[in-house]
Amino acid sequence: MASKYQLVNLQGNHACALGAVAAGCRFFAGYPITPSSEIAERMALELPRIGGVFIQMEDEIASMGAVLGASMGGLKSMTATSGPGFSLKQEHLGYGAGAEIPCVIANVMRGGPSTGMPTRPSQGDIMQSRWGTHGDHATIVLAPASVKEVFDETRRAFALSEKFRVPVIVLYDEVIGHLVETIELPKPEECEQVERKWADSDKKTFKPYAETDDLVPPMARPGDGYRVHTTGLTHAEDGFPTQDPETVVRVTQRILGKLEKHADEIASYEEVDCKDADTVIVAIGISARAANQAIRQARKKGGKVGLFRPITLWPFPEKPFKQAVQKAKTVIVPEMNAGQLALEIERLCQSEQIVERLNRIDGEALEPGEILQKIGEAQ
Amino acid sequence: MEPIEIRFSGSGGQGLQLCAKILSLALNLENLRVAFSQSYEPTSRGGVSRSDLVVDDITPDYPLVTKLDYLVVLDQLSVGISNGLLNKDSVVLADKQLVSEPPKGEFDIHSLPFVEQAIQLGNKRVANIIALGALISIGNIVKFETLVEAVKAGVPPRFLDLNIDAVNTGYRMVTSPGVQLEEIKSS
Structure with a gap:
């Protein structure tokens, strides 16, 4: 009987790329940075083969911007970086959290601060991954500890990101990134893909940030004809900026509350x-x-x-x-x-x-x- | 099983990663798993380089080496990096020509002419594969036939014959020292 799995010796960073592809990621924008570059390298190979898009952008900031745009355009999107690039991405990451744009960021940690020690491992971004961008915001950070887990957690990152409309960071150190381990790799067709909730309600009354039971508003699919406004400014249910104190509290609490509401589903530990x-x-x-x-x-x-x-x-x-x-x-x-x-x-x-x-x-x-x-x- | 820890060390460009990659393939063929790590510095030409394997029948707890069972040293440069990782049960294989001062200790040490034999085979660059053959002969880590399978899968086809000769040379260097190269080539 043919095995459901293939036994391979795979590098952590390649496992991240393959996990992303298996999760349905079809857009990658990035700027090569040690020790994460193999993720971009592998995505540049994999994505064109399956009708996806790989773009090497002019810098880290633009990469994150492109990822947000592609996700709003309807594609599962990701980027990969390391400490210095992760710092640069923070503003756009906050935009993603505020405008509730699903996206995945792999951060392979190296010595810091600043350009630090590019080739040396570190776990110095534990706090930055939580509080790197300003303001109260919702993000999820997953921390795999083996090559197999990098593959699995990258897949889960996409699932959580799409389901809860939240940026998800896959965070691991250089050792795990460059480690090669023998793993059982599921075939892509065996991997479940999670799709975001698309709007299918009345177009006239549609509000892109309306409160729902699960606290996650459905997204309007581009081309479906919904009227949508997206902004980094604090926005009301209709998507337009507001500074009305009551509204600000309500919409901010919903965004923070969506992770609390689903805490048990998001939590994972050994x-x-x-x-x-x-x-x-x-x-x-x-x-x-x-x-x-x-x-x-x-x-x-x-x-x-x-x-x-x-x-x-x-x-x-x-x-x-x-x-x-x-x-x-x-x-x-x-x-x-x-x-x-x-x-x-x-x-x-x-x-x-x-x-x-x-x-x-x-x-x-x-x-x-x-x-x-x-x-x-x-x- | 208890995990087995193996290090190939030398200078950048000696094919240490290829050694680890081929041995990993061979171990997989015998249903064993590896955790493979390497020095990650700009050392593709010169400079200290290493490739480490932790071998187990499951994914090992800790994937990096902590006490070497086998150490292959192909350049004097790299001797120092394994200080503190060797113990009385370690087995060390060092190149006779390029490692003038091999690690000192109570462990088994085999000083063998990998580079010299590679030159005789016509290409200095297969010293790594000769060392791999010798390692398998001494260490019994995988069956020799499995290693040959892995060499076939792991090297470019146009260099296959040379590498097969190299792996045989290394193996015979231990099992039947003094064997003539011509005999190996014809076998």
Whole structure:
């Protein structure tokens, strides 16, 4: 019998491109930047073959603009970048959040700030991915930790983005981006594609930002004849700018509320051996892979250690996290920055657990040995 | 199984990535999985370069090397980067000509003439494939026949014969030292 899957050795960045294509992405605009360039390179190969569009734009800002335009034009759209480019994209990303334009941004993290260390891994954009653009806004950030997960989470990024009309960021470090792993790759026809909700109501009374039960207004498909106005200004249900305080509160709360309403559906996480754990590690990306090996070694020595790995990084899966650390006295947060995820964990743990930080900022990946040592010190 | 950690190191351009790629294919053919990482710097010509494999029957917890089971060194330049990753169970294969001071320690070390034999085969650039043949002979990581299959799949067709000779040379270098190249070519 022919296998449903093909076993391949695939690079993380290529998995991102193939995941996007499998999700139905048909537009990519980007500007090459280390260590994400292989995503653009692969998209330039894949998209023309299937009737999609690949554009190398003049810069990072224009790339993000093109992605928003293409998505409003009806195509599933994405771009890929790294820290410096991610900084440049923030204004348009905010526009996407405000005007509720589905789009996916892959950010492969390298050392920063500024141009930093282009070829070295980092996890320095954990906070920027949540708060990089100004104002109260809704975004979703997914943090895969393996090549297979990059493929799966890029697909999920499109699904969430289309379903909730929100920019979704796929965030991983250079190690995961350039890692090649043997994975089972589903055939494209096996991959479910999620379509956005298109407007089919009366054209005369259509309001592009009307409140709906699920808090996600349907989008008008270009050419269907709906009257639509799109702006970065705070807008009322009809799409036109407003500064009326009551209206502003209502429309802003709807946009923020749509992620809260669907929090359980958006949340995704992995929990390893947390049930009886007195020490729980919280980590993403390559740090989580190191933690995985560390807890296995610690368990062999009798240590009660677990791992909580947010796959949906933002909104942070608060409820499952609190459940996972119920028995824990100590929570260790290893990350390749000077302390970002730790801020969220400290907020969530308050005084119930001691939060221990473990940071690496030298451009090298965290190793299992360091985490194991930290576990030893904590117990 | 316990994961196996393998490193090919040398200078940029020696075909270290190709080695790892071919060995990955061979491992896949035997239903094993790899996590493959490499130095990511501008080292395509000269400069320290490495390709690392972590081999397991499932996706390994940690995909980067932490303690090498096998180390292949093709250039003196790259000896230092594996300090601290070797232990008494490690096996080191170093080129006799280009690695004048191989790593020192309690582990097994094989100083073998990869480059010299490659030159005799007519192309210095197949030293990597000779080393791969020798590694499989010493390490028993995959069956030799599987490696040959992977070489066939992994090298350009016009260089196939040369690479098959190279992988045979490496394998025989260990199993029957002193064997004549002419004998390998005709086999």
